[in-house]
Amino acid sequence: MDHPSPPRPAVMIDVARLAGVSHQTVSRVLNGHPSVRSETRERVLTAVRQLNYRPNALARGLAGRRSRVLGVVSFDTILYGPAATLLGVERAARAAGYGVSIVTLEQLDHDGVGDALNALAEQSVAGVVIIAPFTNAAAALRALPTGIPAVVVEAGTSGALPAISVDQVAGARLAVRHLLDLGHETVWHVRGPQNWLEARDREDAWRSTLESAGAPVPPVIDGDWSARSGYEAGLRLAGDPRVTAVFCANDQQALGVLRAFHERGVRVPDDVSVVGFDDIPEAEFMSPPLTTIRQDFDEVGRRCLAMLLNLLDAPPATVVETYPRVEPALVARASTGAAKG
Amino acid sequence: MDHPSPPRPAVMIDVARLAGVSHQTVSRVLNGHPSVRSETRERVLTAVRQLNYRPNALARGLAGRRSRVLGVVSFDTILYGPAATLLGVERAARAAGYGVSIVTLEQLDHDGVGDALNALAEQSVAGVVIIAPFTNAAAALRALPTGIPAVVVEAGTSGALPAISVDQVAGARLAVRHLLDLGHETVWHVRGPQNWLEARDREDAWRSTLESAGAPVPPVIDGDWSARSGYEAGLRLAGDPRVTAVFCANDQQALGVLRAFHERGVRVPDDVSVVGFDDIPEAEFMSPPLTTIRQDFDEVGRRCLAMLLNLLDAPPATVVETYPRVEPALVARASTGAAKG
DNA sequence: AGGCCGATTGTTAGCGTTCACAGCGCGGTT
DNA sequence: AACCGCGCTGTGAACGCTAACAATCGGCCT
Known part of the structure; x- marks a missing residue:
């Protein structure tokens, strides 16, 4: 009476039998x-190798406390920043032996985050990373259900939740200073959507840098991250002879501005200098190559994860500490040059 | 002797007690x-509402057969295509009540896919979508462990696994025909990396379209999807007076080509026409706006999911059917024009 | 009147792990 | 000689849910 080879994958008890021990001993071995x-x-x-045994994460999660899966709440993962951050988090998580479950928000609002968090909570994730850099992110943490450990990215110093972010203020200052140092009297700004925190920070830093340099602060132009909005902004800027330097809140908008300038015969950088933000891979090959601010999203992802893991095996009521901000860097290319005369 | 309100989230038995029924009845209600x-x-x-009860997906998965979570294996989610596909799949999955767990490949090889699949299998995902359009994708399915239902994206008609893909051949033909119809004698091609199936398909279609039109087939130029590789290709092309039309395997490469041409004083489209592939959001705002082939990644994601769900509640040995390919479309912009003379 | 059926509900087993709590043997104490 | 402690291992009970089956209650058929 031989057992026919079972098509069903081996479970712990099979391993135990084959090794001649109890299932508990197998468990102990597996957990070091x-x-x-x-x-x-x-x-x-x-025996494990022989049976090609793989522990069942579901059972593991049910029985023990923790579920080797982290949740990520993200928004618009086609945008370079969020996509890069997501990738960074995923890589880091995998390296730490965690799986990653994602939920993307349809729109940036409070309910969305709540729903997403709930969906993740149902999957019993061990913790979540929230990449949803919108201004009322504070709402997000209130929406946090059962007290799952969470880390937010780019949500400013909203306080109640540990946060990781690139130093937007430093980045914007770098951009503006670069232009001022080139001799431009002032710098115009095409800002990002107002419900994004990064956009706010960049705008604020732009303004304050100009002010502290004693430069006039021109009216800000609206944008929404898209190249199209940059293009429209560019068309308006192109008609104004006072404009000699433009700081765009991201590279896509800068692309649109470049396009508009090209169309209107405004030469870059001869007539106007343009700076972007992000350093997307394409920036180097725009016409002309774009001077921009590089953000290290990989580093952001890594720190997120480090912080989250930290949180996971920490007593519940631990101090919320914020890691030092990731420092952006200026990448000077051909789109910026000295002011005329 | 009153119970203090339990900080622990409510479970099914709590709901049952409150409603005065058995836990099984609660289960029945919840599962319709x-x-x-x-x-x-x-x-x-x-009672559910009152206790703010949320079913535990882990327990559900353990007890029943299926785990409302799908896995996605992806590569380079910063690239537009994969990112857009991922987003499409995620949206569709969420709409169908499924969670999505992702694993990104570090590199495009056989082991990578195997590991990724194993990682997902451990999480007991109900099925997987493989977005890993590399040429030896056939290896992927052999790496499939326990016979998890799987769907591959852009893996060609490798056969053994159901596949969804955009009709690359039709897309490339559209691009080449567009240029030929404009009066160009032939079309040069900057291809994508050879281990990507899309790149192969586009190149093949480019070649065969030229041949069937009786046009000469110029030597193909290598590229790797990056703008940089397009730039390098562009530098080479710029010196050659015979070149009047270039078809790039993706939009980033086209951007690089445009950059190189601009740098070398080659006017687009006056001297040379350029076509890309993908229609990334930036394409419309390049200088000049890029004529390209639009792919509907959302549709791809939706079909993937439909097919996968189909597979989930189908008998194991069902015929592998391939959905009709998603049709790409030409988006004509300013980067293409009639041939000189 | 006896019996069978369908609608509704309850009961009992798992699903595959981990956790808490024993056991067992053995060397060293008291 | 009885005892404690320690290294190692086994036993039983969760974890929260679904699946399979049993039970109950009318109503309807013969």
């Missing part, structure tokens, strides 16, 4: 528990 | 089982 005789351990590991 | 008296159902639902 110290008190297992090394000979026993070997026997178990051999 | 027909034979529950509507009055009972109401009572249960009220």
Whole structure:
């Protein structure tokens, strides 16, 4: 009476039987528990290999407390920033032995985050990373259900939740200073959508940098991250002879501005200098190559994860500390030059 | 002796007690089982709301067969195509009540896919979508472990696995025909990386379209999707007076080509016409705006999911059918014009 | 009247792990 | 000689849910 080879994948008890131990001993081996005789351990590991046994994460999560899966709430993952951050988090998570479950928001609002968080909570994720850099992010943490450990990206110093972010203020200052140092009297700004925190920060820093340099502050032009909005802004700017330097809140908008300038015969950087933000891979090959501010999204992802993991095995009521901000850097290319005369 | 309000989230048995029924009845209500008296159902639902009860997906997955989570294996989610496809799949999955777990490949190889699939299998995903359009994708399906239902994107008609893809051949033909129809004698091609199936398909279609039109087939130029590679290709092309039309395997490469041409004083479209592929959001705002082939990634995502869900509740040995390919479309912009003379 | 059926509900087993709590053998104490 | 402690291992009970089956209650058929 031989058992026919079972098509069903092996489970822990199968391994236990094959190794001649109890299922608990198998569990101990798998979880690196110290008190297992090394000979026993070997026997178990051999059986594991032999049966091609893979522990069932569902059962593991149910029985124990933690579920080796992290949740990520994200918005518009086609945009370079969020996509890059997501990738960074995923890589870091995988390196730490965690899986990643994602939920993308349809729109940037309070309910969306709440729903997303709930969906993730149902999957019993161990913790979540929220990449939803909109201004009322504070609402997000109130929406946090069962007190899942969470880390937010680019949500400013909203306080109640640990946050990781690139130093937007430093970045914007870098951009504006670069232009002022080139001799431009002032710098115009095409800002991002007002419900994004980064956009606000960049605008604020632009304004304050101009002010502290004693430069006049021209009216700000609206944008929404898209190249189209940059194009429209560019058309307006192109007619104004006072404009000699433009700081765009992101590279796509800068592309649109370049396009509009090209169309109107405004030469870059001869007539007007343009700076972007993000350093998307395409920036280097725009016409002309775009001077911009580089953000290290990989680093952001890594720090997010480090912080989250930290949170996971920390007592519930630990101090919320914010990691030092990631520092952006200026990448000077051909789209900026000295002011005329 | 009153129970203090439990900080622990409510579970099914709590709901059952509150509603005065058995836990099984609660389960039935939650799963839409027909034979529950509507009055009972109401009572249960009220209790659910009252306790803010959320079913535990882990337990659900363990007990039943299916785990409302799908896996997605993806590569380079910063690239427009994969990112857009991922987003499409995620949206569709969410709409169907599924969560999505992702694993991104570090590099495009066989082991990578195997590992990724294993990682997902451990999470007991109900099925997987593989967005890994590399040429030896056939290896991927052999790496499939326990026979998880799977759908591949852009893996050609490799056969053994259901596949969804945009009709690359039709797209490339559209591009080449557009240029030929404008009077160009032939069309040069900056192809994508050779281990990507789309790149192969586009190149093949480019070649065969030229051949069937009786046009000479110029040597193909290498590229790797990046703007940089397009730039380098453009520099080479710029020196050659015979070049009047270029078809780039994607929009980023086209951007690089445009950049190189601009730098070398080659006017687009006056001297040379350029066509890209993908229709990334930036394409419209390049200098000049790029004529390109639009792919509907949302549709791809939707079909993937439809097919996968189909597979989920189908008998194991069902015929592998391939959905009709998604049709791309030509978007004509300023980067293409009639041939000189 | 006896019996069978369908609608509704409850009961009992798992699903595959981990956790808490024993056991067992053995060397060293008291 | 009885005892404690320690290294190692096993046993039983969760974890929160679904599946399969049993039970109950009318009503209807013969």
